[in-house]
Amino acid sequence: MNIDFSPEELAFQQEVRSWFAENLPAELKRKTELGIMLSKDELVVWQRILNAQGWLVTGWPKEYGGPDWTPTQRYIFDMERARANAPIGLSMGIIMLGPVLMAYGTQEQKDYYLPRIRNCEDWWCQGYSEPGAGSDLASLKTMAVSDGDDYIVNGSKIWTTYGHWANRIFCLVRTSTEGKKQEGISFLLIDMDTPGLEVRPIVSIDGEHHLNETFFTDVRVPKKNLVGKEGQGWTVAKYLLTHERTTIAGVADSKVHMANLKRMARENGANGEPLMNDPSLRQKLAKAEINLLALEYTNLRTLAATAAGKAPGPESSLLKLDGTAVQQQLSELGVELSGQYAWPWKADDGVGPDEFAATTMRYAFTRAATIYGGSDEVQKNVIAKMVLGLNFK
Amino acid sequence: MNIDFSPEELAFQQEVRSWFAENLPAELKRKTELGIMLSKDELVVWQRILNAQGWLVTGWPKEYGGPDWTPTQRYIFDMERARANAPIGLSMGIIMLGPVLMAYGTQEQKDYYLPRIRNCEDWWCQGYSEPGAGSDLASLKTMAVSDGDDYIVNGSKIWTTYGHWANRIFCLVRTSTEGKKQEGISFLLIDMDTPGLEVRPIVSIDGEHHLNETFFTDVRVPKKNLVGKEGQGWTVAKYLLTHERTTIAGVADSKVHMANLKRMARENGANGEPLMNDPSLRQKLAKAEINLLALEYTNLRTLAATAAGKAPGPESSLLKLDGTAVQQQLSELGVELSGQYAWPWKADDGVGPDEFAATTMRYAFTRAATIYGGSDEVQKNVIAKMVLGLNFK
């Protein structure tokens, strides 16, 4: 057993660390550290800086412009990215659609879309969930009816994250109502400016506009925008779930969050003493740090297995469960540390210490972590059935 | 609203308190306070002292020798009993069988058995559970087959608490396998010395012998020992569940337990200071006391409703859930306070401070609180269906 990185990996870590120190704009760093939401423009500028360095599409193979890193390098990069307080990027195109196109796209689709994702010319959003479906994704109802060389799409999608920023959406649509419900689903690329497509904002519990509902009324989509075969949509979508995910636990960002919380506790006082001097608060911080340490080592175990070429198992469910629990615990601690400054809502700067300004919004929004991307309940069902064999018919 | 007892109730409280101070044997008090198991002889002696005062069968009406107290008086008595560190008594006959006989027994049964219970001539145990049944009580299999004036009983019962001390057992047996499984059940009184009846000990997780398995091989029981009609056993058994239960939460004993834990924390030290000086331990004790306070007021609400003649609702499930949670929390704290003295197992006196001697055994045995008498899971199913209406077919 050996926990150390190799000399080459350590050199890589140093290179990445220096690069972030020199290239991350100060304002982006400040906002990320305080948990303040970034604008689309800020993100695009930043992603183009990363892309110029060749470090945007870190999970893509060399032939599509990726850096061809090992899983360990990607892990190190993510740690350094978070450590630098650099934004994680909201990259549905990079993380979700890119790999799908590489695996299932036509040559034409790959040639056209992949460079546009890399260069941030396209901003993609995801159209999976529907109002009636929730965790039961396969029961989706948005219909795509064949009409010559096109499909006519009718229906609606919900929870389209940053759909109001996007110029394109990848959707799961129903092309058939025959057979098992999974079998009639297809994967379709749609331009957001197609007539009949409308985006309506959903304001979240943190008072911000991250989410949307997207309505399709006789939206005409060329059949060449189909990814994979008709009826293969479920397989295509599931491909991503079994895809290697060494960062799903969010360890890198949680470590930075933890460090920020400890700094808050040292630099802010109550009743004449630093908050850190309060034994119960100190022990709460310690408990969070210990939980995070356990998560980090589970993550390292998964990484070591992945690096050794082992197929990913149920780890992603486990990492997601424990990872989101840590995120929620940390965001609760942020509120706890803020004291009475938890009350002001989206107040201008200067109401209280800057680092307390966004803690409550972060807490509120982090409740989503155990709902989206497969809720806690769904993850537990998966582990119960797939891992523990508690599967009865 | 008014939380105060009336002047009459306060006078009653004083009377009971003085009586316990004068009449509780010192050795019984000591053992109860330390959580040490009592022998049957000790209990019988004590119950006879209570009976001589007319305070043993406190829930029974006057005609059967009860003191004819109001629910509030019974509550006060129970509080004082616990406060005096007097044993609660293991009175299956008093609490369980007595009320059943009063409601369903023949005159002959009442005349014969009730005085014998009151005078501690009989020690009853309960034969409900079976090895295969668990929470699914109605699936019991012990058969009673009619044979002239008798039944011939075959089968086995498990978890017969203090069955090895008992001379009689009241059982649910199957007299018919037709129709709904609840309908073929009858309630039968059996002498423990009947040929074919065998009791085998089950040692519990605390290393003590509280429980037994009871085997019936062609045990001949006169039909006059049937309580209620043949096939009415399920109704008879359920009668007790809807019976008023203002002490099911165990508030009185938990309050005394709490007081003992606080004394332990004041009188024992670590690293040169009383344990009570440790902020986290102090806060753990405080949290337990706060939980207990909530329980006490829920109990008082139930008591007030009962005293006002309102029919008992789902309170007993709620009181059992929260009451056992408090008992388990307190027993955990006992182990916590014991430090390294949690390790010795049934060690003789003098190994460490006396009050730590039985904390671990108590912790272990208190795990049963959420299993027996309707497990936590069963209580939650009941509330979900009966109270919240989460009942789907």
Added chain:
Amino acid sequence: MHFNLSDEQKLIRNAVDKFIRNDYSFDARKKVLALENGFSPEHWRQFADMGWLGIPFSEDQGGLGGGVVDIVQVMEAFGTGMVLEPYLSAIVLAGGLIARGGSAAQQEALLPALIGGEKLLAVAYTERESRFNPADVQTRAEKSGDGYLISGEKAVVLGAPTADALIVSARTGGGRLDTQGISLFLVDSKAPGVEITGYRTMDGGCAGNVRLNKVQVGADALIGGEGAGFALLDEAVDHATVAACADALGAMQSAMRKTVEYLKTRKQFGVPIGSFQALQHRAVDLFTAVEACRSMVLMASLKVTDKDPVARRMAVSAAKQFVGEKARLVAQQAVQMHGGIGMTEELDIGHYFRRLTMFCAQFGTTDYHLKRYADLMAAAA
């Protein structure tokens, strides 16, 4: 012993319930949210007309002569509707303080206008690093002529932007954390040297930071004796804490009920999600939590008037600790069981979440009150 409401208490409760049902639906509330400071003058007039603003005040003072139980009834009903108007800060906290500790002249000058809905008050006692400890006061009041000059900063004062006058705690003696040497002053919000920066709070109400720069007040501005303000303030905050717990109870009860309803109607995988046992048991956890909180609010409403300050503080801290812990559970699980829709502003669940989250940090966090209770418990031994 009985826990029944009097006929008068029932009348009040029914009236407030009716108001919530008819005039404070979730959609109606959205309109109040959009108003400046989340405050509707019409509602406030309505409260005055109904007599609700006079509940905590004696008949001598022009009020209804209600007790804590009456206030708890109003607050619990307000909690179910997430009422935004500053009943808690202006009536229960500030008004209660004046009613218990103000001089006859002060009561005469303030209470009729407060009860009539013409004036609003707020209590400015927290400071930037005082957290929830009312004894941590750095704002100073120096003798100046017949009166005092007050200088300092108060942070996150509930209801400050709508208040016509503030009750300000300031040191006339003692060190930073001493309970002795704290005096309470009545300060006009528009007095020279008073600067209020207002903002909205997470539950939709308002609060503000108050800067006091050599604010001159007369000797008659002093509430209670000089240097003896802590006992009054501490008692007033304890009373307000019980009222806040009642509000939280109402909000929890509503969030719990709405969640159970959602479990019955929302279908996934072809069945109502309420048929899943894991969700059923969690719903039961919420139900038992709400019932236990009801017991704690009852307990605190009976004990907050205890003449022994230690008994009062322990009862209030026990209630706040317990209800705070359960409020967090209910808020989080109501959102979780609603899934995505629970994360939006469109549904009331997200607003209950924020109301309850705000409650958790009001008048002392759950941990603050656990520590307060534990320290008193250990000392009482």
Added chain:
Amino acid sequence: MHFNLSDEQKLIRNAVDKFIRNDYSFDARKKVLALENGFSPEHWRQFADMGWLGIPFSEDQGGLGGGVVDIVQVMEAFGTGMVLEPYLSAIVLAGGLIARGGSAAQQEALLPALIGGEKLLAVAYTERESRFNPADVQTRAEKSGDGYLISGEKAVVLGAPTADALIVSARTGGGRLDTQGISLFLVDSKAPGVEITGYRTMDGGCAGNVRLNKVQVGADALIGGEGAGFALLDEAVDHATVAACADALGAMQSAMRKTVEYLKTRKQFGVPIGSFQALQHRAVDLFTAVEACRSMVLMASLKVTDKDPVARRMAVSAAKQFVGEKARLVAQQAVQMHGGIGMTEELDIGHYFRRLTMFCAQFGTTDYHLKRYADLMAAAA
């Protein structure tokens, strides 16, 4: 970075697993439980023959030269079988202390017999009110001629009744809680003035109280420098704590697996109880707890050898805190999900419960280690 076992480590693990399977079934273990002190001389001889008693010792010392990872493999496997023999107290704790801090002469005198299974050691460091703090020492050692006279009482010393010699901590200087001034002495269990009161522990092992009444030892009984024993003792306890965590991991894993099996086979209401979602999700909680504990044992086994004592202490306390908390969860829920049968001595589940409960109070409770970690974390800032 890799977390693979070496071939040698795999061999050891397989051998111990095989021993548990063949020679330490639940029924076989019952026979050991019935023996005096829960100790089987045959097993101990077998351990010696297999070389397991020599794992933590260098080849120079006559051992196998294994590291923490090797010990963790043995302990985890022992945990699955709830092995009663005093490997933890005699080999890991006492043996490890001698191997790291004993003089060449002491190692030569003690280790061959220890490795050969002929002698047993125990470390007597806790006192009646020291709880888990190895610096809290009131036992005193006074200079006497060439050697020392030791007087005092040691409480709940793991493995004391079976030990041939004890390593005793005693003050040669400093005040009650000082880390300076603590010395370690080797004391023969049969030396005049040594009185051991033995008893069984809740997991079936044994411990004892040790009274030392003017026990004379020579200068050569001193382990490490005079007054410098704390660092050695603290490190030895940290190593033993990691081993105890590994043992708990094995026990938790077994309890979890057996519970999942029970859920599959036990039927109620006509279906396997494992089809109830509430139990399924709780089983998942146990599974994720065990996996996370595996990560923590891995972490601690890599960091306990850190040269920086602060890094070592934090890693060990993090592991003990975390594994302790999860051990309690697994123990309680394994019993709960088994229902009545889980409450009996007849089934292994109750024994896992006691083993894990004992673990929670070993070498410092969960709270003790949370405090230790938190204080170091705050100081390290």
